[in-house]
Amino acid sequence: MLHRQFIEVSKEVVSLINKHKAVISLESAILTHGLPYPENLRLVEKINDIAVKNNVATATVALIEGTLRVGLSQTEIEMLCKNTDKNFIKVSQRDLVPGFAKKLTGGTTVSSTILASNAAGIPIFVTGGIGGVHRGTIWDVSNDLKALENGNVTVISAGVKSILDIESTLEVLETKGVLVATYKAKNFPAFYTPDSGIRSPYTISGISEAVQMVHAKHLLKNDVNQCMLIANPPKVNKNSKFRELQSSIDTAIQSASKNGVSGNKVTPYILEKINELSKGASLELNTSLVLQNVELGCQIATGLSNIEQQDHKRRIKDTPLIVGGTNCDVSITNSNWKEQYHEVRSSGGINISVGGVGFNVSSSLGKLLNKKPLFFSAIGNDFAGRLLELEIEKNCRLKNVKQNSETAMYAALIENNGHLQRDFGNMQIHNEITPEKIADLMKEINTENINMIVTDANIPPETIQFCLKLGKQLEIPVICDPTQNTKCWKIRNIQQYKFDLLAPNLREMFEIFKVKKEIYHTNLEEIFEVLTTMIPASSIPAECLMIKLGKHGVILTSRQNVLFDVSQLQKCDEKWVKDDCHFAWYKPMISKHPIVSESGAGDSLLAAPHKLLFWAFKDKFIINRLTRNSKTRAISLFTYMNSSDEDDWDSLPDTEMAQTTDAVEPADPDFDPNVPIEEDDSFSEE
Numbered sequence: 001m002l003h004r005q006f007i008e009v010s011k012e013v014v015s016l017i018n019k020h021k022a023v024i025s026l027e028s029a030i031l032t033h034g035l036p037y038p039e040n041l042r043l044v045e046k047i048n049d050i051a052v053k054n055n056v057a058t059a060t061v062a063l064i065e066g067t068l069r070v071g072l073s074q075t076e077i078e079m080l081c082k083n084t085d086k087n088f089i090k091v092s093q094r095d096l097v098p099g100f101a102k103k104l105t106g107g108t109t110v111s112s113t114i115l116a117s118n119a120a121g122i123p124i125f126v127t128g129g130i131g132g133v134h135r136g137t138i139w140d141v142s143n144d145l146k147a148l149e150n151g152n153v154t155v156i157s158a159g160v161k162s163i164l165d166i167e168s169t170l171e172v173l174e175t176k177g178v179l180v181a182t183y184k185a186k187n188f189p190a191f192y193t194p195d196s197g198i199r200s201p202y203t204i205s206g207i208s209e210a211v212q213m214v215h216a217k218h219l220l221k222n223d224v225n226q227c228m229l230i231a232n233p234p235k236v237n238k239n240s241k242f243r244e245l246q247s248s249i250d251t252a253i254q255s256a257s258k259n260g261v262s263g264n265k266v267t268p269y270i271l272e273k274i275n276e277l278s279k280g281a282s283l284e285l286n287t288s289l290v291l292q293n294v295e296l297g298c299q300i301a302t303g304l305s306n307i308e309q310q311d312h313k314r315r316i317k318d319t320p321l322i323v324g325g326t327n328c329d330v331s332i333t334n335s336n337w338k339e340q341y342h343e344v345r346s347s348g349g350i351n352i353s354v355g356g357v358g359f360n361v362s363s364s365l366g367k368l369l370n371k372k373p374l375f376f377s378a379i380g381n382d383f384a385g386r387l388l389e390l391e392i393e394k395n396c397r398l399k400n401v402k403q404n405s406e407t408a409m410y411a412a413l414i415e416n417n418g419h420l421q422r423d424f425g426n427m428q429i430h431n432e433i434t435p436e437k438i439a440d441l442m443k444e445i446n447t448e449n450i451n452m453i454v455t456d457a458n459i460p461p462e463t464i465q466f467c468l469k470l471g472k473q474l475e476i477p478v479i480c481d482p483t484q485n486t487k488c489w490k491i492r493n494i495q496q497y498k499f500d501l502l503a504p505n506l507r508e509m510f511e512i513f514k515v516k517k518e519i520y521h522t523n524l525e526e527i528f529e530v531l532t533t534m535i536p537a538s539s540i541p542a543e544c545l546m547i548k549l550g551k552h553g554v555i556l557t558s559r560q561n562v563l564f565d566v567s568q569l570q571k572c573d574e575k576w577v578k579d580d581c582h583f584a585w586y587k588p589m590i591s592k593h594p595i596v597s598e599s600g601a602g603d604s605l606l607a608a609p610h611k612l613l614f615w616a617f618k619d620k621f622i623i624n625r626l627t628r629n630s631k632t633r634a635i636s637l638f639t640y641m642n643s644s645d646e647d648d649w650d651s652l653p654d655t656e657m658a659q660t661t662d663a664v665e666p667a668d669p670d671f672d673p674n675v676p677i678e679e680d681d682s683f684s685e686e
Contacts, residue, residue, distance in 0.1 A: 324358020
């Protein structure tokens, strides 16, 4: 897969692909090296006319100043066609590295266009003809065949270029596992003539069958990596110049051999000689072949688009969108940090991982749903940023709004019992996640698939407000984690809209309500009493609250007839009602496994109701046992990972859910749920 530093897909093409519209890709070597100006520009105009007639978009591929561009502007196409300085290179796959490094410009051949089409997600590529095995030697083989082996797109052409050994080329393609089919003919074409006399592996009877084959190939793109080659025989008649050209081809090949032409000079020499002998007829015929192939490609692309749009309408909303922060986390564990505070170098364990509330929720959802959620965040183009990208893209589809600032960094000093004692951070880049940039990213995705929006308070308040408005427009729930108590003012100032679910920890909850700090020094019963008193009378901007109490478990509360209706929960550990507010308490999951770090545990827990919400949308049943999947929290507590991985649950054999409605069974014999909560930062979710 091409690194995104080297490829740029136009916003128009991205939007069309996400909406399952018909798009075909085109090479540009025919413009820079195949046809002279202005014939090349006229070909572009004719291609556009065919595409418009079929309601299909074209995406021409070219190397522009060291970047592989997919979807060129009219100005860029004219620049390539004119090639005023005659310094544009011909870009096959082997030429990409020097092209990227030296910031060169050139026309892409079949091999590099296949690579770009696959990276951009365009399923159909149309060209005149492909390269292959040269006559007289089995070692002179075009790089096109290697690209067809690994390209994963459908290539439509007039077959193999007529100057090549067609039979040997088909044998190589068979060896490489490339599916070859001929359109409405039993024999493979000979480029300028419809019949080479060589049997085609498969025959396609018409457009409908071609569309079904391309659709099947597209569905198998993750399992079958080879391209499919559809050969489109030229339409000829008795007066066609196609038939007259074969003698010119034979003469040109003999001339090349006689004059000792070899290596990469063979093909240009033969083509120039053919053009000379045919008095320009070969160029005219090449143009005719390309247009025939474009017509077929457009018809197949239209049929494929219709099928995919119908499939999409039958699908449910199934993609969560997370908008929030991510950062590089450095965790330092030291049991004697106070004693060693003034030492030049203290001993301790150091762990580096990916963190941030947005990432923790995204990664947990990706693992729980077995589907990559969309994650909008801001990552710098630096060493830490590159590390983050590699890790994030394992479980998320990352859309980065900023690349030129420093990646957010977070350092935590943790005691051996898992308590967070001190933390530091540089999160300025999160301010780059603006409503304008989110709006731009939304244009690149298919919003019909989004089933929920999750935000954290790392992002600016106006962006949180924008996400709430977007949720109302799309008629999907919006969920928020306040992140930490110093950022709760962003939640408190929300106006006009409400979150469907807000998930603060106890410190954040009291900060939102502006409760005096002394309330932290209280027992579980008094915490329940305070929450029960203040929540019904509050105007907090949320339909449902999931309050994380650390070692005391979780409380959910809501009024009736909202999306997360707590009154419907049946198997919680304790339930009560105050005025019209329903409360449900879930005891924590207990384990004898030592706690390593509390950082990120609440974020991982937050993924559990998201997963249940996902299935509720799918199967239309009432959500129940909303937070029983607190396995996600335990995984984060007992490992250095900031998000859960169900595969790791088996490594915690002593973990069990507290079963009684009495005091929580402690993992630690010194643990007592009635002991006041300590004044530390153990609730920090940063």
